[in-house]
Amino acid sequence: xxxxxxxxxxxxxxxxxxxxxxxxxxxxxxxxxxxxxxxxxxxxxxxxxxxxxxxxxxxxxxxxxxxxxxxxxxxxxxxxxxxxxxxxxxxxxxxxxxxxxxxxxxxxxxxxxxxxxxxxxxxxxxxxxxxxxxxxxxxxxxxxxxxxxxxxxxxxxxxxxxxxxxxxxxxxxxxxxxxxxxxxxxxxxxxxxxxxxxxxxxxxxxxxxxxxxxxxxxxxxxxxxxxxxxxxxxxxxxxxxxxxxxxxxxxx
Numbered sequence: 001x002x003x004x005x006x007x008x009x010x011x012x013x014x015x016x017x018x019x020x021x022x023x024x025x026x027x028x029x030x031x032x033x034x035x036x037x038x039x040x041x042x043x044x045x046x047x048x049x050x051x052x053x054x055x056x057x058x059x060x061x062x063x064x065x066x067x068x069x070x071x072x073x074x075x076x077x078x079x080x081x082x083x084x085x086x087x088x089x090x091x092x093x094x095x096x097x098x099x100x101x102x103x104x105x106x107x108x109x110x111x112x113x114x115x116x117x118x119x120x121x122x123x124x125x126x127x128x129x130x131x132x133x134x135x136x137x138x139x140x141x142x143x144x145x146x147x148x149x150x151x152x153x154x155x156x157x158x159x160x161x162x163x164x165x166x167x168x169x170x171x172x173x174x175x176x177x178x179x180x181x182x183x184x185x186x187x188x189x190x191x192x193x194x195x196x197x198x199x200x201x202x203x204x205x206x207x208x209x210x211x212x213x214x215x216x217x218x219x220x221x222x223x224x225x226x227x228x229x230x231x232x233x234x235x236x237x238x239x240x241x242x243x244x245x246x247x248x249x250x251x252x
Contacts (some may be wrong), residue, residue, distance in 0.1 A: 001077070008020070017090055037244075037246050039162045040203075046113045050116070054083050062093075064246060073094060073104070102142065114160050151181075161204050180242075183209065184204040188217040189220065192219060218247070219234050220237045
């Protein structure tokens with residue numbers, strides 16, 4: 001387990017949420033915040049976060065929508081322990097289970113209103129991180145199709161899957177949905193105006209039949225290039241990443 005000297009105490013949502021994260025290893029940034037902002041959960045709903053890490057996405061969602069029944073699945077025990085600690089210190093109930101989504105723990109073999117996920121996005125091979133926890137969290141080991149299948153199995157009829165992934169993973173995700181998930185909307189996440197989207201948010205409904213929608217890109221930073229060591233979020237991105245606003249209006 002991580003010791004006190006191994007951790008940083010990081011602010012999310014402009015300090016509304018405080019998360020312990022490893023100084024060396026996978027560290028959550030903007031992706032889980034955007035994921036949480038896109039989930040259409042309402043108070044009283046049940047939510048499963050597949051690969052919850054230190055709990056960033058689930059706890060950002062729990063902060064925005066009080067009264068959720070939050071559960072997380074995490075493969076790495078150190079990160080599962082951090083997620084429990086982070087939930088306790090922020091006063092947000094989160095039930096965390098250790099295990100592999102391919103062999104779902106029995107306690108999670110039930111229906112949920114929502115499943116969210118931020119799967120690893122770097123292809124295997126190349127030069128992996130020297131820190132094992134970071135390599136496992138960021139390099140693809142389980143195919144994206146397995147993440148989609150696990151989400152579909154855990155959703156109740158009419159429930160929603162919301163995930164964020166690298167743009168190159170989108171074809172595999174859409175193919176894996178088959179006829180189980182529909183009413184699909186894809187939101188490209190562009191780093192700057194006129195730049196290609198590097199990430200996408202994907203939302204789909206179990207049994208949904210509405211037409212597929214490709215939404216206008218959500219732009220993260222102002223300006224054409226990075227022009228100094230200062231924050232350059234667009235007003236819309238600032239509202240989500242710092243103030244905890246949701247992205248749901250973009251999906252309607």
